Amino acid sequence: MLTFIVRRTLYMLPLLLVVSLISFMLIEIMPGDYLTKMKTNPFVTQQTIAEMAKRYGLDQPPLVRYWYWFKGILTRGDFGTSFETRRPVFYTLFEGGRLMWTFIVSLTTMFVTWAIAIPLGIYSATHKYKLSDHTLTFFGFLGLSFPAFFFALVLLWLLVGVFHVGQHGLGIGGLFDNRFIDAPWSFAKLGNFLWHIWPAWLVIGTIGMAGLLRYMRASLLDTLSLQYIQTARAKGLSERIVIYKHAVRNAINPLVSLLGLSLPNLVSGSLIAATILNLPTVERAFFSSLTAQDDYVIMGALLFFSLFLLIGNLVADILLAWVDPRIRYN
Amino acid sequence: MKRLIVILAALTAILMIPVAVSAQGYDKQPADAVIVPLGVAGTDYAALEPGVRGGTVYVGTISNPKKWNAVTAHETSTTQYTNIMQPGLVNLNPITAGYDPELAKSWEVSDENKVITFKLRQGLKWSDGTPFTADDVVFSFMDLYLNEDVETDTRDVLQLPDGNFPVVEKVDDYTVKVVCSVAFRPILNSMTANILPKHKLEQFVHKLHPEVAADAFNQVWGLDTNPKDLVGMGAFMVESYTPDLNVVMKRNPYYYHYDPKGTQLPYLDKYVVLTVASQDVLLLKYQNGEIDCFAPRPQDIPILKPEEKQKNLTVLVNKEMPGFGTTWVVLNWDTQDTKYRELFRNLKFRQALAHLFDKDTMIRNLFNGLAVPQWSPVSYLSPYYAGREKYAGPVTEKNAVVFPYDLEKAAALLDEIGLKDTNGDGYRDFADGTPVEIELNTNAGNTTREGACLIIADDAKKVNLKVTTAFIDFNVLVNRLMGQEDYKAIYLGLTGGTEPHSGANVYMSTGGLHAWHYSAATGDITEVEKRVDELTNLAAAEFDLDKVFEYYKEYQIILSQDLGFLYTINQAFVYSYYNRIGNAQVASPNATPSGNNGLTMDFIFRKS
Numbered sequence: 001m002l003t004f005i006v007r008r009t010l011y012m013l014p015l016l017l018v019v020s021l022i023s024f025m026l027i028e029i030m031p032g033d034y035l036t037k038m039k040t041n042p043f044v045t046q047q048t049i050a051e052m053a054k055r056y057g058l059d060q061p062p063l064v065r066y067w068y069w070f071k072g073i074l075t076r077g078d079f080g081t082s083f084e085t086r087r088p089v090f091y092t093l094f095e096g097g098r099l100m101w102t103f104i105v106s107l108t109t110m111f112v113t114w115a116i117a118i119p120l121g122i123y124s125a126t127h128k129y130k131l132s133d134h135t136l137t138f139f140g141f142l143g144l145s146f147p148a149f150f151f152a153l154v155l156l157w158l159l160v161g162v163f164h165v166g167q168h169g170l171g172i173g174g175l176f177d178n179r180f181i182d183a184p185w186s187f188a189k190l191g192n193f194l195w196h197i198w199p200a201w202l203v204i205g206t207i208g209m210a211g212l213l214r215y216m217r218a219s220l221l222d223t224l225s226l227q228y229i230q231t232a233r234a235k236g237l238s239e240r241i242v243i244y245k246h247a248v249r250n251a252i253n254p255l256v257s258l259l260g261l262s263l264p265n266l267v268s269g270s271l272i273a274a275t276i277l278n279l280p281t282v283e284r285a286f287f288s289s290l291t292a293q294d295d296y297v298i299m300g301a302l303l304f305f306s307l308f309l310l311i312g313n314l315v316a317d318i319l320l321a322w323v324d325p326r327i328r329y330n
Numbered sequence: 331m332k333r334l335i336v337i338l339a340a341l342t343a344i345l346m347i348p349v350a351v352s353a354q355g356y357d358k359q360p361a362d363a364v365i366v367p368l369g370v371a372g373t374d375y376a377a378l379e380p381g382v383r384g385g386t387v388y389v390g391t392i393s394n395p396k397k398w399n400a401v402t403a404h405e406t407s408t409t410q411y412t413n414i415m416q417p418g419l420v421n422l423n424p425i426t427a428g429y430d431p432e433l434a435k436s437w438e439v440s441d442e443n444k445v446i447t448f449k450l451r452q453g454l455k456w457s458d459g460t461p462f463t464a465d466d467v468v469f470s471f472m473d474l475y476l477n478e479d480v481e482t483d484t485r486d487v488l489q490l491p492d493g494n495f496p497v498v499e500k501v502d503d504y505t506v507k508v509v510c511s512v513a514f515r516p517i518l519n520s521m522t523a524n525i526l527p528k529h530k531l532e533q534f535v536h537k538l539h540p541e542v543a544a545d546a547f548n549q550v551w552g553l554d555t556n557p558k559d560l561v562g563m564g565a566f567m568v569e570s571y572t573p574d575l576n577v578v579m580k581r582n583p584y585y586y587h588y589d590p591k592g593t594q595l596p597y598l599d600k601y602v603v604l605t606v607a608s609q610d611v612l613l614l615k616y617q618n619g620e621i622d623c624f625a626p627r628p629q630d631i632p633i634l635k636p637e638e639k640q641k642n643l644t645v646l647v648n649k650e651m652p653g654f655g656t657t658w659v660v661l662n663w664d665t666q667d668t669k670y671r672e673l674f675r676n677l678k679f680r681q682a683l684a685h686l687f688d689k690d691t692m693i694r695n696l697f698n699g700l701a702v703p704q705w706s707p708v709s710y711l712s713p714y715y716a717g718r719e720k721y722a723g724p725v726t727e728k729n730a731v732v733f734p735y736d737l738e739k740a741a742a743l744l745d746e747i748g749l750k751d752t753n754g755d756g757y758r759d760f761a762d763g764t765p766v767e768i769e770l771n772t773n774a775g776n777t778t779r780e781g782a783c784l785i786i787a788d789d790a791k792k793v794n795l796k797v798t799t800a801f802i803d804f805n806v807l808v809n810r811l812m813g814q815e816d817y818k819a820i821y822l823g824l825t826g827g828t829e830p831h832s833g834a835n836v837y838m839s840t841g842g843l844h845a846w847h848y849s850a851a852t853g854d855i856t857e858v859e860k861r862v863d864e865l866t867n868l869a870a871a872e873f874d875l876d877k878v879f880e881y882y883k884e885y886q887i888i889l890s891q892d893l894g895f896l897y898t899i900n901q902a903f904v905y906s907y908y909n910r911i912g913n914a915q916v917a918s919p920n921a922t923p924s925g926n927n928g929l930t931m932d933f934i935f936r937k938s
Contacts, residue, residue: 032805038404039808039843042824042835044483046842055481084396086549095553096573156614166618173611174575178388178602178620181576275607280574284607288393293805 005318012310016303021066023302027295028062034083034293056083069296079303080296082289089300093285101175102281105200105274106266113205113212118255121216122248128221140210152203152276159199170195173278203273208262215258220251256323260316264309354594355583360453362435364587366595368913368933374425378913380589381935386600387911388621389926390612394573394605398560399551400524401474401482410603411577414923414931415562416524419448419467424930427711427828427920428722429518433462433525433563443513443873448521450504455584456527458561464500469528471498471508473535479544480535487520487832491870513871515878516831527561565596565923565931577603587932597935603926616906617641623907623914623934625927628697628778634906643908646917650725651903652702653919654709657779657823658895659683659770659786663847666816669760670768673747674818674846680893682743684733686789689899696781697901704900705730706886707833709826711919714879716886721879729883731890741793749795757796767796771810772821774801782898783821813848820845821898828920830882831870837889838863846894858892903928912937 035049035058053059057068072078082092093099120136127133156172159165171177175196180189223229224247232242271283282301289297321327367373368380393407400412421432431437434448454462475484476495488495494511501507510517536544551560557568565587566579579601587595604621606612616624617637626634626645634645661674661683673679689703708715713722716729749758749766759765770787772779783799790797797819810817824836824843835841839850839859850859862885869881890897905928907914912935917928925931 030805031803032808036805036808038483039812040822040824041483042826042843043487043832045486045489045835048483048486052481085553086397086402087552087554091554096571096575098573153610156611160614160618166620171620172614172618173606174604176575178576178604181572182570182578276611278574278606278608278611280572284574 001318001321005314008314008317012307015310016306019306020070020299020303023299024062024066024069027293027298030293032293033058034295036293065295069299079300082297083294084289084292084297089297090304092289092294092297093282093301093304095285096280098280098282098285101279102267102283105197105204105279105281106270108197109201109204109270110208110262110266112201113208116205117209117212118216118252121213122220122243124213124217125220125224126243133217136213137210140213143206144210146206147272148203148207148270149272149276151206152199152273155199155203156276172196172199173276175279200270200273200277200279203277204270208265212255212258215255216251219254220247223247223251253320253323257316257320260312260314260319263312263315264305267305267308355455355457355459355585356453356594359588359592359594360451360586362451362453362586364432364451366587366589366933368589370590374423375933378916378933380591380593381597381912381933382938383593383597383935384599384938385597385936386602387598387623387925387934387936388602388604389623389929390604390606390615390621391926392605392607392609392612395553395571395577397552398555398557398568399548400526401470401480401484402548404483410924410926411568411579412524413564414566414579414601414925415560415564415568416526417562417564417923418522418524419450420518420521422522422828422920422922424918424921424932425916426722427713432522433467434521437518439873443515443871444510446508446510446517446521447501448506448508450506451586452504454563454586456529456561456563457567457582457584458527458530459584460527460529460561462563463503464506465503466525466528467506468498468500469532470523470525471496473532473537474526474547475523477535477537477547479537479547481548484520484523488517488523490514490517491867513873515873516829516870519827519829519831525563530559530561566598566601569600574605574607576605579603589933595932597933598931601925601931619908622911622936623905623917623926623929626904626906628700628901628904631698631700631904641908642910643906644915646905646907646915647700647902648904648918649700649702649902651918652704652710652900653903654711654826654828655823655900656704656707656709656826656895657782657821657898657900659687659819659821659898660811660846660895661819662817664813664849665818669762669764670818673749673760673766676747677893678743678747679749680896681733682740682747682793682795683790684893684896685736685740685743686786686793686795687733687896687898688735688785688789690735692782692785692899695785696778697899700902700904701899702902703732704897705732705890706897707837707889707895708830708882708886709828710900712826712828712830713875714828714830714882716883718879721875729887731887735789737789737792744793744795751794756794758794765796767798768818769798769800770819770821771800771802771807771817773804773807775804779821779823786821811845812843813845830885831866834866834870837885837894838866856892858888861888905929910937911935 035052038044038049057065069080072080079089082089085092124133124136159172176192180192183189229242229247232246267282271287274281274284286301289301367375368378370376395408395411396405397403397408400416403409403412417432419432419434420429423430433450435451437446437448439446450464456462474480475482475488490510490512491514492512496508496510496517499507499509532538534542534547534550536542536546557570560568565582565585567582569578569580571577581596581599585595589595606615609627613630615621631645638645663671663674665671693699693701706716717725717727719726744758748761751757752759752763757765770783772783780801787797787799807820809815811820811822836843839855844850865881865885869878872878903919905917913933914929919928921928921930923931
């Protein structure tokens with residue numbers, strides 16, 4: 001197992017290298033560069049723009065720039081500097097606790113999603129083809145097919161336009177009401193945080209809910225049709241014990257690997273919702289670097305997301321082996 | 331749910347601490363303090379009222395600041411803070427847009443208009459208590475803006491027509507001299523450049539301290555700087571910054587503006603800018619009462635207007651106050667196809683096209699009526715706008731060059747230049763029978779520009795002229811506009827300001843943005859372009875503003891008649907604020923020291 005993990009970790013390095021090269025080329029294919037917007041500013045002369053291009057190395061061919069960037073990582077561990085902020089890329093991406101907030105938002109959302117989807121999936125499987133099963137499936141898919149940005153906007157509109165939360169001194173979007181943003185932590189601040197985070201749970205959670213519910217349902221149905229379940233029932237065990245002790249425990253195995261696979265989603269899965277709900281996440285910093293064509297920040301973010309994707313896959317494999325003794329990697 | 335809300339509200343109410351009024355920095359009002367004559371009859375500020383001290387005003391913005399360095403900043407997401415923190419020698423009057431003395435008390439022009447001597451206000455202090463002197467001014471210009479090591483686009487507006495830069499010299503502690511090699515009136519406009527504290531920043535300037543790297547200053551005052559280290563003389567200083575959430579600004583206890591009652595400005599204790607990534611959510615936050623003042627989009631007005639009474643807010647729509655900048659269609663006189671090149675260079679064709687612009691429909695359909703037709707390269711708000719009677723006079727539009735929407739006239743002009751449908755496909759062709767087809771480009775995603783293009787194409791069809799539309803990536807569009815890629819027609823806009831010379835880069839034949847005719851720079855120059863160059867130089871060297879107005883009047887009239895840019899419409903200024911905020915009614919694009927989108931931060935206050 002240990003050799004497996006070591007080998008997989010080593011494989012990541014060439015993969016990340018390829019990812020970085022492809023990302024860099026894709027960024028190059030995008031028309032224009034960081035300075036293009038400035039060109040239409042009548043107050044700025046072409047000479048100044050040319051000087052800036054030189055300062056930022058944007059006058060060099062892409063492969064040369066890639067090489068300098070790559071050399072910087074190897075020799076100095078330097079992933080480059082943001083054109084916009086003149087600060088290191090990971091500072092620009094993670095400043096102000098963005099990384100922490102990204103994880104808090106994602107992990108709590110994931111927890112809420114699982115805590116709701118798994119029981120509903122079990123219920124759905126045990127009430128197969130009944131009206132309640134169909135209803136759950138219908139709403140699950142409705143949530144899946146509802147665009148997140150629209151759902152988020154409608155939700156905020158309902159809070160403002162219908163429930164008039166402002167009259168009760170409550171704000172929408174972001175992590176806190178205005179007066180709490182810079183205040184030290186307190187129970188009131190925590191309460192206010194919960195008030196601001198539940199729309200994120202609802203909007204981001206709804207997207208994953210349907211899939212998870214259907215996975216759980218299908219997996220449990222598969223298990224319920226196996227012979228040992230029949231045996232358990234034949235022994236005269238109560239239906240509760242048959243389902244929860246014998247069926248669900250086995251049926252949930254494949255879902256555990258889903259947990260690993262959802263790791264990359266933790267850092268890169270909720271851009272749109274984060275934008276509308278105004279959450280300070282890494283994706284938003286990534287998005288603004290994309291709109292500004294802040295090349296090295298884009299590169300840094302893509303590498304960061306790729307790393308999580310690879311780690312997520314690895315964790316999924318490990319988890320699967322751990323929960324299912326039949327699986328061995330050699 | 332409701333109970334939860336009530337409990338939460340109660341909890342938060344208990345924890346709210348009354349805002350303490352911070353101490354004033356000066357022992358007594360400095361002798362050279364600026365008195366803003368709020369409510370004093372006969373002044374620009376007569377319609378306003380003296381306010382009360384204390385409180386916080388919340389506004390919203392779309393993007394995070396990029397740094398706190400006013401010199402190296404390139405974008406308004408940063409300068410909306412730095413311009414409040416660091417004023418310049420002169421400033422625009424927020425009501426009239428004329429020049430007001432700011433850090434300078436007065437100025438005098440001498441030596442054939444080549445020397446401007448500024449007398450500085452005495453007794454002023456930086457926000458850390460250090461006295462302000464001429465050294466700070468000389469440092470800002472000579473060691474920052476005019477220092478080749480420093481990355482700044484302010485250097486461009488300081489450049490004189492002969493390529494030199496002015497020299498800023500200290501005469502005594504409270505007098506500086508700006509010496510130019512040629513007389514250049516727009517230099518006064520550049521004196522709005524932010525003045526920075528020498529005592530804080532000289533240690534990062536390679537020229538003064540060779541031990542630091544040449545690039546050192548460009549990194550200074552980044553977002554990781556402790557706000558306590560930021561020093562300025564403006565109304566507010568940054569107190570804290572939380573990425574993606576807010577920027578909190580705190581009143582500067584050493585600010586030198588006072589109201590006529592002797593109350594030190596600004597009135598507010600704090601000014602908080604919330605970062606809200608989406609315009610739609612910004613509107614919701616405003617409706618929810620979380621932000622006090624808001625610059626709505628045209629489509630937001632029908633939503634806000636009905637709420638005015640119920641929510642006690644004001645929606646300010648001022649058609650007499652379109653924003654700065656121009657919006658236009660440009661035809662590429664240098665396009666590769668010689669037939670089109672000839673066609674676009676034909677004034678009658680350009681006139682025909684101008685007569686096809688149904689500006690009323692554009693205004694009604696795209697801007698909910700909240701826009702005005704535009705005809706001049708100079709912004710409506712500029713005192714040099716040729717729609718005025720005289721310098722800074724009232725707008726009468728007597729001199730306006732207008733091409734009214736007139737399909738018959740357009741058709742007649744097209745007939746006259748020989749564009750007729752010869753192959754019977756319903757569209758006009760060149761004399762040799764090849765079909766005329768003009769692709770009009772604008773940037774994809776800008777719905778008002780896309781809409782305007784469609785309206786133009788639709789009207790062109792009515793006179794059998796084939797205009798197609800293609801909406802492309804902004805950066806590709808810019809490359810085309812810069813002449814790096816071929817194109818036929820583009821719909822786009824440019825920013826502008828009160829000083830018409832800021833358009834020199836566009837309208838002079840050698841300008842880097844002379845978008846319709848780059849070949850003018852290499853000798854292919856028209857009579858109109860020659861005259862525009864002459865007038866630009868005459869106006870730049872002249873200090874008698876009435877004469878400058880006359881030069882710019884001719885400049886605007888001939889440029890508009892020549893139709894290098896075919897101007898379309900300009901959005902009217904709209905602003906909205908809750909009536910609990912005082913003196914917000916003068917929000918305008920001129921506002922200085924400017925809060926978000928048009929608020930003058932000096933004198934707005936929270937009514938108790």
